[in-house]
Amino acid sequence: MIPFVNLTAQRNFLRKELEEAEARVLNSGNYIGGSEVQNFEKELSLYTGMANSITCASGTDAIELALNALGLRPGDEVIIPDFSFISPAECVYRLGAIPRFADILPDTFLLDPADLMPLITPKTKGIIAVHLFGQTAAMEILHSIAKSHDLWLLGDAAQSFGAKRNNKHCESLADITITSFYPTKPLGAYGDGGALFTNDDFLAEKIRKLANHGSKSRYFHELNGKNSRLDALQAAVLRVKLEQFDEELKKRQKNAEIYNQFFSQFPDLTIPYIDPENTSTYAQYTLRAKDRNKWLSICDSAEIPTGIYYPRPLSKQPCFMNIERQMKNSGASRACHEVFSLPVCAYTNVEEIIQKIKSVL
């Protein structure tokens, strides 16, 4: 069976550099912090152009750290797209604040700025823009809405590290942007990991403290923080992968183009729409199907793995049932019934996938 993300092929391709990096850390006796993590953070800043890159234990931790640093309090409200992985909503809710779910744009699946406006109340403190599937949300409009209502803007680039909008790195388009280094993400480690990016030195210092038990100097705890660190081993692996990350992105984009040419001949399918202002990292290659079950069973017969990101809007998740709802969010519900994703990573042979699908058709 073709893997959904071919991490073994990536490891085979980078084996020499990865093994050298892994041995360097394992033989050093330093497994937490130190030069690997510091150098990786510097390289992240060089790559993104951001003044501060702070690594941590996961993308979810990165969101929680960002919300803490931005001063989110119990009872505050935060606007989040209804069609997303759960982390942003989960973090808001766990801190005692209330996620308010806005609908998505039907073509890009990204937060709909017009739908968000009626959700703003005196309790609203911020907006989390999820850069879903690899492309950036409409940050200019979101930024001006945030500015005019005195809200902060947090970017979730867990799926979009390296994506650009109008030639700017998506990491630079919010007060804080987070990413995830979960193994199957476009830039993935061999375990959990995450990072936060900000040009605000005050926020950066606060985040660093929060991720280190609220402390800058040892055993003096100014804030109620936590332990959230990226291991030196993961940093060393990620440094190797970052070096050729842009090459991988090009291959993902090429794969998506090949898929687009093939799938655009089927009137019951909609190929991914990338806003002309964006480049996409294609964290997912996501099609919309009028009859999804038909396409899932074709892929199944062709032995092609598929994923459904996401089968249920966040507002309809049992864990958020207590939250008072104002909207129907029909765009998010429709997407949940229609989307399915295909393997698209740099090491996926999409021609082979197309041949297999053709043979079933």
Ligand SMILES: Cc1ncc(COP(=O)(O)O)c(C=O)c1O
């Ligand atoms: C949009 C989004 N945000 C946050 C996360 C959380 O990242 P992590 O799994 O590293 O905690 C993910 C992970 O899938 C994600 O897709």
